[in-house]
Amino acid sequence: FKVSRVATTPIDGQKPGTSGLRKKVKVFMQPHYLHNFVQSTFNALSADKVRGATLVVSGDGRYYSKDAIQIIIKMSAANGVRRVWVGQNGLLSTPAVSAVMRERLGADGSKGSGAFILTASHNPGGPHEDFGIKYNMENGGPAPEVITDKIYENTKTIKEYLIAEDLPDVDISAIGITSFTGPEGQFDVDVFDSASDYVKLMKSIFDFQAIQKLLSSPSFTFCYDALHGVAGAYAKRIFVEELGAQESSLLNCVPKEDFGGGHPDPNLTYAKELVGEPPEFGAAADGDADRNMILGKRFFVTPSDSVAIIAANAVKAIPYFSDGLKGVARSMPTSAALDVVAQHLNLKFFEVPTGWKFFGNLMDAGMCSVCGEESFGTGSDHIREKDGIWAVLAWLSIIAYKNKDNLSGGKLVTVEDIVRQHWAIYGRHYYTRYDYENVDAGAAKDLMACLVKLQSDLTEVNKIVKGIRSDVSNVVNADEFEYKDPVDGSISKHQGIRYLFGDGSRLVFRLSGTGSEGATIRLYIEQYEKDPSKIGRDSQEALGPLVEVALKLSKMEEFTGRSAPTVIT
């Protein structure tokens, strides 16, 4: 093949957000749009991560992925990349990409040095919906801000990109290596099975026999909903073939370019089918399979509780952790349920900004084993992304462990029992999140600016708060969250506004960094209850007073014109 240098000009708005660049498909399909971003990424990396390197390119299979993969293959060839690894049919879940980066060896001993992940995660797909791209590093984790900032700077000055226009499209449906010769020698495209590296990793972490026993117990029922995302490519292999679950326990497990027209977001609003007819244990995933929702029979486990419960039980229930946990971490808006576990078990604890990239540094430095976010993301240092199927296997392991002596037909310890026992020991963090999606960007900014200003005067804050509800506790602290990475010392500012109350309650406001249109305001509300006689309340009811305070304090309706959130989780 030959290398063409194509002249281009900068395109506005290519700033990577919380997790890469996400836009409408029609935006990505504009001439040069994807090309500019990919070249800007190559130009942001050190030469050895491009020339002669091995890149992984795949994603959740959403609409436009197949075209994008061919473009990235051609640009990789032209930029001197030695080989591109592609999951069969272009499918790799985000956690599987991370696993492939860390575990896979090519036939010639090659190792991945970077990855383009093609996904807009839980956003809908299809010609009129979203596409996304993000770059992951050698450790299998999202590029840190120094790199994403550089990529963005490059998109503002780009003049040309390199592409092997005459390279034929590669058949990515067939496993095998296709070789080409370019000006600098050989270039290979290696199409491989999407699941095997990931399945092997899961088998090395969990006791599959114990989980299999649980799944075959007559009193246990199981259901997994992939919402037509890429998790389907793993669910059958793991749950049915390895663990012996019935095929009928898999819902929507055929990956589709448009996720069947649905919203591949695992929460009580979008994963409705699962909520309808409850099994003993239900779970769902998002489009790229890094998120998880965990359900008992008519019982919802909040993601903040989930990570705390996994941390509290990991050492006993999961072989990978049998030597103990190195530490635990959560994102700032995630509830403090994990903090309480860390205190009880005397574990190192970290609070990081939203987005998985901040956990990776801690893990690389051996400071963190288990971490999670309130946004249905849970994971561990087995990879450097959150991991939806891992979370399900972690829960199955815990349930299996708690029932190891009564699987032959007796009454099972249920998901609900496990959560209630946890609350009885550690107390309960009532928690909810209100999302206001696609709000006018200017209005959202103004609302946040107002809260930042207000935050500096606690006396004024308390006057307003008490005027709204006299029955809530005092605001004792308020700030804009700022994080100094304990490993590399880098500082991330403006990570959300926090109002902290005397009784441990919190209100957090932040703007989403993953939307593709307008602005999304997220409001996180949390209240801690230690008194065992008060831990059984309905969550929305328990949080009522704080919700009222949050909405009035922020003048939510005044700024946004919305009398109700788009989604409550």
Ligand code: VG1
């Ligand atoms: C959201 C979540 C955040 C998560 C991110 C990526 O970001 O709040 O916790 O890490 O999505 O997840 P934001 O900036 O919109 O609040 V995924 O599954 O979309 O890669």
Ligand code: CO
């Ligand atoms: Co996701």
